[in-house]
Amino acid sequence: MLNSIRMNDLRYLLLFLLALPFTVTSQTITVGNGGDYQTLSQAQSAINPGDTVIVLDQIFSNGTQFLTINGLPGQPVIIMGQTSQGPVFQGGAEGIHLSGCNYVELNGLVFQQQTSNGLNIDDGGSYS
Numbered sequence: 001m002l003n004s005i006r007m008n009d010l011r012y013l014l015l016f017l018l019a020l021p022f023t024v025t026s027q028t029i030t031v032g033n034g035g036d037y038q039t040l041s042q043a044q045s046a047i048n049p050g051d052t053v054i055v056l057d058q059i060f061s062n063g064t065q066f067l068t069i070n071g072l073p074g075q076p077v078i079i080m081g082q083t084s085q086g087p088v089f090q091g092g093a094e095g096i097h098l099s100g101c102n103y104v105e106l107n108g109l110v111f112q113q114q115t116s117n118g119l120n121i122d123d124g125g126s127y128s
Helices: 002-019 040-046
Strands: 028-031 052-055 065-067 077-081 088-090 096-099 104-107 110-112 119-122
Touching (some): 028 040, 040 052, 040 065
Parallel strands (some): 028 052, 052 077, 065 096, 096 119
């Protein structure tokens, strides 16, 4: 009888634990000299839905930074400049190329002197 009660208690405990909502934690990632990563391309594998990426104020002249990152509804990935002057992506064909991305917000980034698009956003070849 005692073992039967313990088994029932364990079942209820297991059901209770499975019913608990799982919380998703977001992180802040800094990119640039002295940041967590030197470039957005280097940081992309660490970026998850709900994260905020702060791009430090400096000139990025190391060419196109290709990114494929995805947020979720209600948990966008936010890529923003450190201050209102913003980081500057300068020169090269493109500054940032977003391909096949979803739920990404950009704020406070400056693009100048690119020979093609400063910011290029495309669907990554998915036409459905």
